[in-house]
Amino acid sequence: MPVKFKVFRSILFSKKGTLYVYIMVLAFFMTFINFKFIASFNSMQQSDIPDIVVKGKMDEDGELKYKYYNDMPDVSSQLRNQLNEDVKIYPVTARSMMTDRDPLTNATIEYTVYGVSNEFLDDVINKNIQNGNKIETGSHEILMGSYAKNFYELEIGDVVNHPVTLKKDWMEDDIGLYKLSGVLSNQLSYFKGGIFLSREKFEKDYGKINDNMIFIYLDDKESFEETLSLLQSLRMSNPSIGTISMNYYEKHGIMQNTILSCSFWGIMSLIVILLLVSYLMKGTSRKIGILKALGISNKIMVSVFNGGMMIVLVISMILALITTEILTLAYNHYLSGFYGFEVEEFMLNLYCVWVDLVFIIICFCALSIRIYKLTRKTSPKAAMQKIN
Helix, strand or coil: CCHHHHHHHHHHCCCHHHHHHHHHHHHHHHHHHHHHHHHHHHHHHCCCCCCEEEEECCCCCCCCCCCCCCCCCCHHHHHHHHCCCCCEEEEEEEEEEEEEECCCCCCEEEEEEEEECHHHHHHHHHHHEEEECCCCCCCCEEEECHHHHHHCCCCCCCECCCECCCCCCCCHHHECCCEEEEEECCCCHHHCCEEEEEHHHHHHHHCCCCCCEEEEECCCHHHHHHHHHHHHHHHHHCCCEEEEEECHHHHHCHHHHHHHHHHHHHHHHHHHHHHHHHHHCCCHHHHHHHHHHCCCCHHHHHHHHHHHHHHHHHHHHHHHHHHHHHHHHHHHHHHHHHHCCCCCCCCCCHHHHHHHHHHHHHHHHHHHHHHHHHHHHCCHHHHHHHHC
16 A cells, blocks of 8 residues: 555544545445436437327226226317417327336336327337338228337237237237337437337228327427316316326426436535545544644645545545446346336446536535645644643
């Protein structure tokens, strides 16, 4: 161990165990910040989430059936007639294949058949195809979210040997009617368990069907508030409307929320670390005074402290990154067991390294200023008096 680091440890940490605890505390806070950032980063990567989702009511017994929600006839047309053209209204017929929830992590996956208009396919879905091709007009083809594709173990061009239909219940004849045309990007995580087919093609084959969901996309807060007010008004007079889910503020405030969240936890972590250092510095002024009495200058003591603290911070950062990587691998492994196929929902990325670097630089500056002030105001005479 370098002599300067030994001097640093003897000034601030009377025992090796205290130094190790301090490193672990720093690593813990940086690991926590990393996870907050990874979660926020995942949210930032999501694309094309509906700003508002309107769902029909479920049956009174609360049992989840294949038909999913009850019909909402004419609601989408009422919205289109009363809202301006900038608000995009997409009527949807949804059917539930399966829903699963993990009680430990609260992770939820819904495998859902969505009968959507060709307009919705063009505006939202087709531009998010990662592999394969869009649905050919008039064909019996479907698009799948990445999780649905893995769950049903399909490849592009495979026939779907599962019932896919927009009828309110499926029959044996509905198995094997469609083949997989394309797979959606993971960034379209809202629809990761989705199975999409053309509603126009289905109605041409089987006749008219009603909506039981509506996806609404809009551009500004004024349109959002106007749309929400109209929906609440329609809900009072139309008993077919069930829940109204609002994603607008979460969707459009992701960047701001990420910055605020990471800044808050970073500041809280810094405060805790500074309080810990203040506690560790009890009695440090006496040691500094003795070193000054031995002829060691303030400049040398500050440089020794800064060098030692930088070593501690870098070691803590490396431990935090290693811990983050291990925990993300363990979390993804657990989720893979839950979903039944391999997933990578949480991943350590380069941004975490930059966040940790910024954090240790702030810590270093704050602690360096603290020790600089302490060495300036501590006199050898006062230190000797404390010894006597």
